[in-house]
Amino acid sequence: xxxxxxxxxxxxxxxxxxxxxxxxxxxxxxxxxxxxxxxxxxxxxxxxxxxxxxxxxxxxxxxxxxxxxxxxxxxxxxxxxxxxxxxxxxxxxxxxxxxxxxxxxxxxxxxxxx
Amino acid sequence: xxxxxxxxxxxxxxxxxxxxxxxxxxxxxxxxxxxxxxxxxxxxxxxxxxxxxxxxxxxxxxxxxxxxxxxxxxxxxxxxxxxxxxxxxxxxxxxxxxxxxxxxxxxxx
Numbered sequence: 032x033x034x035x036x037x038x039x040x041x042x043x044x045x046x047x048x049x050x051x052x053x054x055x056x057x058x059x060x061x062x063x064x065x066x067x068x069x070x071x072x073x074x075x076x077x078x079x080x081x082x083x084x085x086x087x088x089x090x091x092x093x094x095x096x097x098x099x100x101x102x103x104x105x106x107x108x109x110x111x112x113x114x115x116x117x118x119x120x121x122x123x124x125x126x127x128x129x130x131x132x133x134x135x136x137x138x139x140x141x142x143x144x145x
Numbered sequence: 146x147x148x149x150x151x152x153x154x155x156x157x158x159x160x161x162x163x164x165x166x167x168x169x170x171x172x173x174x175x176x177x178x179x180x181x182x183x184x185x186x187x188x189x190x191x192x193x194x195x196x197x198x199x200x201x202x203x204x205x206x207x208x209x210x211x212x213x214x215x216x217x218x219x220x221x222x223x224x225x226x227x228x229x230x231x232x233x234x235x236x237x238x239x240x241x242x243x244x245x246x247x248x249x250x251x252x253x254x
Contacts, residue, residue, distance in 0.1 A: 130176050
């Protein structure tokens with residue numbers, strides 16, 4: 032069983048389209064996150080959800096919207112995709128804010144906007 | 146300027162060599178973690194250090210947290226091709242969590 036699973040693994044789409052990435056965790060963790068990894072491999076947090084409540088919202092464009100139907104799922108919806116959105120997006124979860132037990136990451140979704 | 150700077154950015158060594166990767170900051174952290182990320186996968190937690198001066202060993206990997214809790218090092222002894230990957234430090238200050246700039250390690254058989 033995969034602890035944190037996200038789909039799709041690869042996503043190629045045209046500028047202006049709307050797309051979603053799904054994430055599910057079966058670890059029973061309280062908090063889930065979305066991270067963006069750029070071409071230089073730098074990881075930057077986008078959102079986190081704790082008990083269906085957004086607790087971190089970094090300065091990301093409002094074209095990005097997280098949606099959490101329940102504690103085990105955190106989906107990422109992106110409107111009006113732009114070339115600069117091309118990156119690898121990682122879903123993650125933690126049981127203590129990640130401070131000691133760390134984050135468990137999914138295997139990533141490589142988004143390419145053409 | 147990133148909060149957590151790692152050096153070197155890239156490292157290519159022969160199998161059997163030793164290496165050290167550094168993670169530096171001007172900020173004080175409550176805890177610091179090291180992750181390894183393999184191509185096509187997400188980062189995987191290797192260790193968490195919380196006490197200044199703390200040293201932890203994981204087989205051939207030795208992690209040290211600086212006395213002032215501002216920096217850390219990762220030392221690998223007798224590197225193997227399976228150690229190849231992107232090494233990331235990560236740390237929290239208050240309720241903010243940050244990842245380092247990364248060190249890409251290639252171990253050549």
